[in-house]
Amino acid sequence: xxxxxxxxLGEILVAAGALTEEQLNEALARQxxxxxxLGEILxxxxxxxxxxLTRVLEEQLGIESINLKQxxxxxxxxxxxxxxxxxxxVVIPVQVAQGRLHLAMRDPLDQxxxxxxxxxxxxxxxxxxxxxxxxxxxxxxVFSQASAARAASDFIQAQGGVPEGLDDAGLxxxxxxxxxxVNSIVENAVRSGASDVHIEPEQDRMxxxxxxxxxxxxxxxxxxxxxxxxxxxxxxxxxxxxxxRRVPQDGRIMIQVDHRDIDLRVxxxxxxxxxxxxxxxxxxxxxxxxxxNLGLGSGDIDRFNRLVGKPYGIxxxxxxxGSGKTTTLYxxxxxxxxxxxxxxxxxxxVELDMRGIxxxxxxxRAGLTFAAGLRAILRQDPDIVMVGEIRDSETAEIAARAxxxxxxxxxxxxxxDAPGAVxxxxxxxxxxxxxxxxxxxxxxxxxxxxxxxxxxERYEAGEREKNILRCVPEKPxxxxxxxxxxxxxxxxxxxxxxxxxxxxxxxxxRLLIDKKASAEELRDVAVKHGMVPLWEDARRKVLDxxxxxxxxxxxxxxx
Numbered sequence: 001x002x003x004x005x006x007x008x009l010g011e012i013l014v015a016a017g018a019l020t021e022e023q024l025n026e027a028l029a030r031q032x033x034x035x036x037x038l039g040e041i042l043x044x045x046x047x048x049x050x051x052x053l054t055r056v057l058e059e060q061l062g063i064e065s066i067n068l069k070q071x072x073x074x075x076x077x078x079x080x081x082x083x084x085x086x087x088x089x090v091v092i093p094v095q096v097a098q099g100r101l102h103l104a105m106r107d108p109l110d111q112x113x114x115x116x117x118x119x120x121x122x123x124x125x126x127x128x129x130x131x132x133x134x135x136x137x138x139x140x141x142v143f144s145q146a147s148a149a150r151a152a153s154d155f156i157q158a159q160g161g162v163p164e165g166l167d168d169a170g171l172x173x174x175x176x177x178x179x180x181x182v183n184s185i186v187e188n189a190v191r192s193g194a195s196d197v198h199i200e201p202e203q204d205r206m207x208x209x210x211x212x213x214x215x216x217x218x219x220x221x222x223x224x225x226x227x228x229x230x231x232x233x234x235x236x237x238x239x240x241x242x243x244x245r246r247v248p249q250d251g252r253i254m255i256q257v258d259h260r261d262i263d264l265r266v267x268x269x270x271x272x273x274x275x276x277x278x279x280x281x282x283x284x285x286x287x288x289x290x291x292x293n294l295g296l297g298s299g300d301i302d303r304f305n306r307l308v309g310k311p312y313g314i315x316x317x318x319x320x321x322g323s324g325k326t327t328t329l330y331x332x333x334x335x336x337x338x339x340x341x342x343x344x345x346x347x348x349x350v351e352l353d354m355r356g357i358x359x360x361x362x363x364x365r366a367g368l369t370f371a372a373g374l375r376a377i378l379r380q381d382p383d384i385v386m387v388g389e390i391r392d393s394e395t396a397e398i399a400a401r402a403x404x405x406x407x408x409x410x411x412x413x414x415x416x417d418a419p420g421a422v423x424x425x426x427x428x429x430x431x432x433x434x435x436x437x438x439x440x441x442x443x444x445x446x447x448x449x450x451x452x453x454x455x456x457e458r459y460e461a462g463e464r465e466k467n468i469l470r471c472v473p474e475k476p477x478x479x480x481x482x483x484x485x486x487x488x489x490x491x492x493x494x495x496x497x498x499x500x501x502x503x504x505x506x507x508x509x510r511l512l513i514d515k516k517a518s519a520e521e522l523r524d525v526a527v528k529h530g531m532v533p534l535w536e537d538a539r540r541k542v543l544d545x546x547x548x549x550x551x552x553x554x555x556x557x558x559x
Contacts, residue, residue, distance in 0.1 A: 009038055009109055016059065018052040039107055040132075050131060057129055063108045066094065068134035069454040069487035077101075078142040080121050089113035092138050099123055104130040104138070138486070140191040153222075178229045182237070185230075186264070186279070188219060190257040192489070195281055195322075199234070201227045201274035212489070213449045213496050214322060224273070231268070231275050238266040245275055252349075253279075265349065282351055291331045294324075295498035297540065299532060303502040304443070308335050313440030314403045316390075318415040324447045324498055325412040326351055329386060332410055333357060336384055345386040346373040362388070370395045378402055387411040393429035400430055403438035417534060418442040418503035419522035422513055436513035442503045444534060446555040448547045449493035455485035456545070465549055469539055480545035497546060499537045499556070504529070 010028065013019040019042065027041045034041070042048045057063040077093050078086075080101070086092050090106040091113055101123050105113060108127035118125045185208055189197045194210035206227040208220040232242045238251030253264040263282040268275045296304055307315050315332070317325045330352055337343060337356050348362035348370075360377075362368055370387055371394040377385055378398075389412050390396045403409045415421045421442045425435055461469070461477040471477050482492025503509075503526040512521055527533065532540075538552040 012061070013042070013048060013052075013056055016056045018048050018056050023047045037107060054129055057108065061109075063127060063129055065129040066102075066104050067454070068092075068094075068104060068130050068138050070485050072486040072490075073138050073142060075142050078138070081117055083139065083143040085116060085120070086139050086143070087136075089116065090132055090135050091117065092135050092142070093117075093121075094128065096123070100126050102126045102128055104128045104135055106130065106132040106135055137191070140188075141486075178226070178233050181226070182230060182233045185220065186255065186262075187257050189279075190260075190262055190281060190283065192219070193495075197277075197279040197281065199227075199230060199277040199279075201271065201276065203273055206230065213491075213493055214447060215449075215491075217489070227274055231277060234266060234277050234279070235268065238264070240266070240268065246270055263351075289327050289331055291335060294328060294331055294500075295541075296500055297532065297537065299530065300500050300502050300537075303441075303504055303530075306504065307441040307443070307502070308332050310408060310440045312403055312406045312408050314399060314409045314411065314438050315440060316411055316413050316421050316442045318413045318418065318421050318442060318444045319446060320414065320416075322447070323445055324496075325445065326388075328443060328445060328498070329410055329412065330354070333384075333386060336408075341383040342381055343384040343386070344377045344380055344382045345388070346370055346377065347386075347388040371398060374398045374402070378405075378407070382407060384408045384410070389413070390425075390428075396425055396428045396430045397434070400425075400434045400438040403440075404434070409438075415444070417519070417523070418444040418501050418531070419519040419526060420444075422522055423519050426516065432514050432516055436505075436510040439505050439513070441505055444501045444503075445498050446534060446538075447496045448499055448538060448541065448551040448555055449491075450495045450497050450546055451480050451548060452482040452485060452488035452492055452494040454487040454494070455483040455492065456480055457483055458545075468549060468553070469542060471543075479542065479549065481548050492548075493551075497541070499534055499541060501531055501534045501537065503531050 010019065010024045014021060014024055027038060027045065027047060030036070030041055031038055039053065043050065043053070054065040058065065071094065073092060073094055077095055080093050081091075089110065092104050094102045094104050096102070101117070101121050103114070103117055103125050105127050107113070108129050114125050114127060185197060185199070189210045192210055192212055194212050196211040198209040198211070198216065200207045200209065201224060204224055205221050206224050207218060209216045210219045235242045235249070235251070237253045240249045240251045247270070249268045251266040253266060255262050255264065260283060265280040265282065267278045267280075269278075291301065291304060317328050319325050333343065333345070333354060337354065339356070342358070343356070344358045344360065346360050346362060350359045350361050353359070360368075360373055362370060362373065370389065370391060374385070374387060374395060375398060385402060385407055387395065387399060387409065390399060399409045399411060413421050413424055415424045419442075421444075422435065422439070426432060458478045458480055461471070461479045463473060465479065466473050466477055469477075482488060484490040484492045488494040503522070506529065508525050508529075509522060512525065523533075535556045538547070538556045541547045542549050542552050
């Protein structure tokens with residue numbers, strides 16, 4: 001935007017009463033120093049809000065605003081302009097109507113951007129105001145997949161087609177298209193908020209799927225001829241042996257995406273049509289979650305605080321793979337971490353570097369197992385020990401004895417619910433008297449998808465839904481669901497939250513554990529003492545409009 005246009009925007013805002021002359025002069029002075037756009041400075045410094053800017057431009061200039069989170073951007077329309085132009089001007093085409101291109105812009109007064117787009121598409125341009133964040137997110141969604149597909153096509157053309165049976169060593173894995181393709185696959189996954197990337201060879205194609213909010217969806221399908229080069233490229237990045245394709249391998253890649261440090265845990269597996277690669281994405285910036293954001297209800301927050309406030313004993317976090325156990329453990333460690341405590345962890349792998357905590361990586365080949373590591377840790381004068389997982393009887397017994405000698409031990413276990421953890425440890429060989437004396441609490445959890453805030457809507461519950469939720473059939477009940485929009489990739493869900501049941505072990509529980517009581521008896525006592533079961537916690541989140549009945553039934557059992 002030219003200087004006179006920037007002043008005009010300021011004058012418009014002053015005239016509309018959204019800005020004072022003094023604030024405008026301060027912003028213009030900063031603009032001369034930084035070279036930033038006036039609108040960005042005004043928003044950053046809090047002189048105006050996005051709502052103020054939208055209102056003034058709509059009232060004074062008749063420029064409409066658009067919410068890109070709620071508007072599906074057609075990829076074909078968006079690609080009427082090249083990616084570099086979209087990113088340079090922070091614009092994205094939304095639709096073509098009556099021979100005119102509707103263009104979402106961070107700065108709808110930027111005549112240079114409008115002219116560049118108009119000359120390229122050869123049609124009039126209608127500017128629409130959108131936030132910078134929404135435009136960049138739309139550009140990322142639209143162009144990341146297209147970039148990967150173009151790179152695959154470029155590679156096949158450059159190779160002149162890959163002859164059948166050609167060994168991976170005959171492929172140029174450093175060819176620019178393959179580098180670009182692998183980068184685009186990873187970037188698209190990270191920007192989509194995925195936890196895993198699956199690169200899968202099939203008979204006639206290579207498929208890429210990403211797991212977002214716990215559910216896999218296809219992000220790319222291309223010719224199988226690029227699979228060998230893609231696999232080799234990923235293996236080179238992860239420091240794996242590219243000539244070994246008969247056995248599984250594990251590696252690690254550290255990269256940056258949008259100035260964020262991303263840790264990729266790479267796993268390869270031989271399949272019928274070649275090696276399948278799965279990359280687990282660990283976004284270190286977004287991994288650590290405070291206890292208030294885990295999804296705990298008010299009563300469970302109090303129970304959580306009481307457990308981590310114990311001076312010694314075992315606290316277990318249970319649930320299936322992918323239920324958020326590690327995140328909860330890190331939230332506990334963050335709560336406990338201070339300069340007066342010696343905290344040591346045993347992890348496989350170390351998923352997040354935590355300042356002030358001594359973290360140890362399990363190395364089974366070198367003999368550093370959970371049991372061996374736990375023995376060594378107890379000679380390191382620890383106050384708090386975190387063991388990534390109790391996998392065997394030896395680790396379980398050492399952990400229990402450590403808890404009895406004045407240490408707080410945190411760990412995870414694979415069980416379906418909180419009371420089931422007791423039976424699982426007894427099955428592992430831990431003596432009931434040892435367990436009853438050392439166990440102080442069990443946190444069982446699952447993850448459910450949250451309803452997308454941008455397309456959330458209320459609807460009248462039917463008779464079946466009322467019966468499942470145990471609500472009065474005659475009384476009207478409003479539930480929530482997501483219609484599906486561009487922001488949530490038409491799924492109706494965006495993000496996840498936890499559902500929990502927290503069992504605090506008290507005197508009555510200890511007597512039952514000593515008598516080898518069943519999980520059902522332990523559950524009855526826990527509920528009597530205030531434990532909210534998983535199913536009930538999920539039910540409350542459905543009634544509160546946080547998640548849907550379908551999600552509740554997907555991750556919990558009915559009682």
